[in-house]
Amino acid sequence: MATSLTGVQSQAIGLSKDAFDVFCHDISGMFGVGMECKQQENTAETVSSLTERFKKLAAVNSVKAEGAMDGTFQLIFDQEGLLILSGIIVMLPSTNILQRIKRGTVTDIDGMTDAIKEVGNMLVGSWDKVFREGLEKHGHFVQTDTFIGNPWDDPQEKIGLGEDGEFLFIPYQITIDSYPAFNCGVIFPGAVFDKTQTEEKIRAEVRAKLEAEAAEKAGLEAEEKTEAEEKPDLEAEMKAAIEAEERARIEAEMKAEAEAKMKAEAETETKSKALAERKAETEKKAEAEAEAATDIKADDAGTTASEDAAEPQQSETPESTEGTEAAEDAEPAEDAEPAAGAVSETIQKMVESPAGLPGEHFQISLATCAKDIMQTDVLWGNADDSVQQATEKMQQADVGHMLVGTEGLLDGIVSRSDIASAVSVYLKPMFAKWRRPTDDATLQIRIKWIMTRPVQTIKPDTSLAEILKNMRQSGVRCLPVVDQQDKVVGSVTVFDIFAALLSGDSGTSTAGKTPQAPPLE
C-alpha cells in the first residue's frame, strides 16, 4: 500500500500526525492534562478488519473535505477514548472516569453525547488548522456528523463507509495522564484522493514533456553562459577602479569642506560672544527703564482708571497682552486632569509663555484661533470602509486621522492608533512567520465598529489655548472644526500646532500642508 501512495496521500498521512499532536497539545493546554500521541503503522483496511479493531462502541466523526482532498473521511475513537476525553472536558473526577471505563455501559455514554460531539468538533478544528498550513490547495474540513455507538452492523448508513470498500487507515494511540491508553485514527476512503490523483497524473505527463524540452535547451544555454561569465569579470574590475577613484575624490572634497566649516564656526562663535555681551547690557538697561516706567504708571493708575477702561491700551506690547491671556487661560487647565497620551503640558506652556525654547523665540499669539491654523483639506471616509481601505486612504493622503460621515456632517473619527489596536499584532512584518488567516481577517473590520464617537469638535474661533486644553484633557490629537450648522470646515491636529509654533507666524494658515503622521506598522 505504502508504495502506491500519491503525493497528496503521503502529505495527508504526515499531516495527520501533526493534527493529532496539535489536538493533544490544545487539549493539554485547555484542561491541564498530559497527553501523548503515538502513530502506529498505517494499513489498508476493510469494514470487517475495522470491526475487529473497534469491537466495542466507538465515536465516528464524519468530516467533509474540500480542496486538495475532496469527499468525506472519518476520525474515530474507541470506547475508552470517548469516555476519557468526554470525562476530561466536562471535568469529571478521575475516579468517576475510571469507573465509567470499567462499566462501559451505553448509559454512561448517553449522558456524554454533547461532550463527545465537542471532542470531535475540536479534533476537526485541529485538523483544519494543520492542513490549512501544510497542504497546498486545502479548502476546509467541516464536521458533518458524529455517530456514537456500534456502526459496524450498517456502516454505509451509519458512518458512510461501504462494506466492500478498502480504506487507508492510520491508527494512533493516545495516552492521557494515568488513564489507560486508547485507540483512535483516521479512515481515508480512496475517493477522497481521486480528484488529486487525476490531477497529479496529468501534471506528471506535462512535467515529463517540459523536462524533455528543457534538456534540449540546456546544451545551448551552457555555451551562452560560458561567454557571459567572462564579461562580468572585466566589467567588475573596471567598475571597482572607477568607484575607488570616485571615493578618493569625494573624501578629499569632504575633508576640505569640513576644514572650511570649522574655520567659519570658530569665527561665528567669536562674533556670537561679542553680540551676547552687548545684548545682555541692552537688556539690563531696558529692565531698569521698565521698572522706572512701572513706578510712574502705578502712581497714575488711580486717576486714569475710567479712561483706561474706555480705551484700548495701545502702549502695551503684544507680548504683554499674551502674558495676561495666558495667565487667565492657564488657571482652569491646572485644575483639569491631564489625560494620558495628550499634548504635553510643556507644549502648552511653550505656547502660553512669551519665551521659547533656549535659543528660540516663538512668536505665536494666544489670539490665534482654530481658523488660523486648521487644515481645510481633510480626509473623509465611509463608515462601511474596511480597516484596510481606511489605512490605504490615510497612507495615500499622508494623514493620521480620517473623518467619517456624509455631506460634511460627522459620524465619527478614526485615527491610525485606532486602526493599530483593531488589527492583529501578527500583521506586523516581524510576526509574519506566525501570521494566520484570522489575523488577515482583522483588516476586514469595518471602520464603524472602531471609530470614536461622538466626536469632540471645536469652532473656527476657538482659541489656541482652548484647543490645547481640549487636547490635553481628552487625549485626542485631532479636533475637527465645525461651523454653526455643525458642518466640518477643517481640522486642527497637534502637527498644525507644531507647524504654527515653528513658522513663528501665528497669522499664517497651514491649510493644505500635510501633517507628517507616524507610519502605521
Added chain:
Amino acid sequence: MAKTLLIVDDSATMRKIVMRTVKMSGLDFDKTEEAGNGVEALEKLVAGPVDIMLCDVNMPEMSGTELVKEVRKLPDCESTKIIMVSTESSQELIDGVMADGANGFITKPFTPEKFQEKLSPFMN
C-alpha cells in the same frame, strides 16, 4: 474596570469550556451570561448590552453570522465587541463575519493564552 461577557453556543458543554478557559486566561469579568442560541442572545442583549460577546458560528435557529448582523442593528450594542469562536476557519467565513461587524475570531480548540491575546485589547 470589570466588564460583562456573554457566551453564545448551542452546546452547554462548550459554554462551560469557554467559561472555564476565560477564567484560566486571567481576564476579569464582572458578570458572565450564557445563551444557547442567537435568539436567546438577542433577548439578553436587548435587556442589557454587554462589553464582549463570544459567539459560536454554527448554531441552530440563528447562526453566529446572522446573530452578528442582528446585534449590529441594536443601537445599544454599537460598542459591544464580538469575538467568533469556531472550528470552521475558512477565509471566506472569517472575512464575511468580520465585514458584518465581528471584532475577532478564535478557532477551536483554543487555549487560555489565545483568549488572553484576543480579548485583552478590549478590556481597557
